[in-house]
Amino acid sequence: MINCKLDEVRLVQEMFYKIFADGVVLIHFLWIVFLFVGGLWGRRKRLLKIFHLSGLAFALIIQLFDWYCPLTHLEVWLRAKHHPNLTYTGSFIIYYIERIIYLEISRTLVLLFTILLMCFNIWIYLRK
Numbered sequence: 001m002i003n004c005k006l007d008e009v010r011l012v013q014e015m016f017y018k019i020f021a022d023g024v025v026l027i028h029f030l031w032i033v034f035l036f037v038g039g040l041w042g043r044r045k046r047l048l049k050i051f052h053l054s055g056l057a058f059a060l061i062i063q064l065f066d067w068y069c070p071l072t073h074l075e076v077w078l079r080a081k082h083h084p085n086l087t088y089t090g091s092f093i094i095y096y097i098e099r100i101i102y103l104e105i106s107r108t109l110v111l112l113f114t115i116l117l118m119c120f121n122i123w124i125y126l127r128k
Contacts, residue, residue, distance in 0.1 A: 021078035028071040029097045039121035063111040
């Protein structure tokens, strides 16, 4: 009886980690989308503009110092807590969103795209 309850608790904990890991992937994807199109929203709203430019600056700093995004660290930790041996993590949608977030391209190319994205968004903000 006690072992059965412990197994149920462990299963609930693992599902908790899986759901939160999937949620982090979704938030990560939405954050990347925001960095790409946030300039269009931020032109009219000062607070959103500050938040967007700060996010772009943070993305540039991460690339310059070859750091990982904190969301990546959180997702990896949650996945390890869920089940460290899984190769296919998450649902069908999460699987493909992860493939978009974690493209297999060189660090230099990612840095170049980050700089171009910053320049593009600054151009959007400066034109009136």
